[in-house]
Amino acid sequence: MSPYTWYNHLKGCVMMKIGFIGGGIMGLPMALNLKKGGYDVTLYNRTYEKIKPYEDQIQVVKTLDELVKDKDIIFTIVGYPSEVEALYFELFKKVKPGAILVDMTTSSPKLAKRLYLEGKKHQLKLLDSPVTGGDKGAINGTLSIMVGGDETAFNLVLPLLKTMGKTITYMGESSNGQTMKLANQIVIASNIVGIAEAITFAKDHHLDLNKALDVINGGSAQSWQAQNNGPKMVLGDYKPGFYIKHFIKDLRLAIDEMGTTLPNLVQVEALYTKLNQMDLGTQAIIEAYIQH
C-alpha cells in the first residue's frame, strides 16, 4: 500500500460514521468487534434496555432517528425478513444518499434483490451479507460472511467486515449472499439431524456417548456441528447458540427458493416444526428422538 493510499485509507477509517442496528446474540458481539477494530460505531436496538448495559463499551442510542443521523455505513441484523423489510423502508426515508446499508440478517434472497433495487432509487447501496459461525464466531470475530451486491460497495466495507469475520466471500450480484447462506443452512440441517440420530442409536445400544463423539470427530464423520452441538446434545444443554425459531425460518426460506426438490431439507424442516421448541437451540432436535 503506497503512503498516499494508506493516508486515504486511514482518513476513510477515521471519518466514517458507522451505525449498527440489532443488539441480539449475534449483533451485540459483532458491533463490539467493529468498535474494537477502531471504528466509530453507534448501536441501536428496538428494545433499548437490552443494549443499555453495554453503554460503557459502545455508544448506544434510543431511537432509529438518532442512529441514522450522518451515518456513512449502516449494518443491520434483525430477526425475520418481515422485520428487515419494515426496517429498510424506514431507512430509505431517513438515511442520507450515498450511504451503504449492509443487511447481515439471514433473510429472503428475493427480498434482498427487491430492497437492493428500491435502495438504488434513493441512491443507497445495499449489500446482503449474512453470516455463519454462531454466537461463538460472533464473539471471537471468526464469522464466515457471504456477500451479494455491487463489488465496489463490497470493497469499501471489506475492512469493516474483517473485524467481525475470518472468511469473507464476495458471491456476486445482489441476493447471492442470502442464497449462499441458505445453501449453508441446507448443509447444517441434514448434518445436525444426522448427529442426533447417531447419538440416539448409540444411546439405544448403551455405548459411552462421549467416546462415541470422540470417534465421530476423529474420522470422516467429523464436523463443526458434531464438535460443538454433539456434546450439548449428550448433556441435554439446549441453551440457544442458534435459535430453532431462526433455523426454521431459514429452512422455510430455502424450501421456498428451491428449484430441484430436496427431500432431506423438507424432512428436517418437518422434524423441527413438529418438535415445536422455538426458543431452544438447534441441538434440541435430539429431543425429537427421546421417548417421553
Place this chain on the structure above:
Amino acid sequence: MSPYTWYNHLKGCVMMKIGFIGGGIMGLPMALNLKKGGYDVTLYNRTYEKIKPYEDQIQVVKTLDELVKDKDIIFTIVGYPSEVEALYFELFKKVKPGAILVDMTTSSPKLAKRLYLEGKKHQLKLLDSPVTGGDKGAINGTLSIMVGGDETAFNLVLPLLKTMGKTITYMGESSNGQTMKLANQIVIASNIVGIAEAITFAKDHHLDLNKALDVINGGSAQSWQAQNNGPKMVLGDYKPGFYIKHFIKDLRLAIDEMGTTLPNLVQVEALYTKLNQMDLGTQAIIEAYIQH
C-alpha cells in the same frame, strides 16, 4: 518404559506372526502400514492376482491355509457380513488356539457377538474393530479405529492398530465396535446428502460452486465430508474412495439394528438404493439431484 518391559515389548514384536486377510482399497494400505511398523505380516486375498503386484513390499500367499499357519494375530477386512461369517467359520477350523482374530470389516454387531462367542469355544479371542477415515486414512495410517471385545486382547493388539490408525478407541464389550461404526455411518449418511442438496441448491441459483464450498467449510457447516467429497461432487468425480454398495450395506445394518426410528437414515438409504450406482463412490449421490 523400563528396559525389561522394553525387551519384552521388542521380543513380542519380533516373535509375533501376523496374518492379514483382505487386500482391497482399505486392506492393502493397512497391511502395508503394519509392515512398515516393523511387524512380520503375511497378506492373503481371495483373488490372488490383486495382491501379487505388491509382493516386493509385503509377503503374499495364495491360500488361506498358508496364511493361517502359525499366526498369533490375524486381521480381516472383507466386503460383507456374509463373507465375514463364512471366513470366520473357516478360520475357527484352521487357526491355532490362543490366537487373536481382529475383524476390521464394517459388519453386523449381532454377527460380531455371535462369532465372538463361537470363537471362545475354539479358544480364540475375537475383536470387532471397524475403521473410518476412508482410503486416504488407510494410506496415511490416520484411520479412526473403534474396538469391541475383551480389553486384554485389545491391549495386546493396540500397538499394531497404532500403525494403521491415529485414533483408536476401546468401546467396551464385543459388538460395540460395530455398533459404534454404524453410529458413525448414520452421521455421514445425513451429512453427505445435505452437502449434495446444498450444492444442488447453489447450482440452481447459479452460484460459484467452488466459492460455495469454501464458505461451507469456513463456518459452522464445515465437515470432513464437505472438504473431501464436496469438491468431487462439483467436479463430477465419482471414483470410489468409499463404494456406494458398501455404504448401502452399512445403512441397512444400521436400520436393522435401530431402536428408536431414525427417519433421516431411512430416507438416505432409500435415496442411495433408488440411485442404484453400486460401483461409484458415495459422493455420486449428487447424481440423484441432477435432472437428466
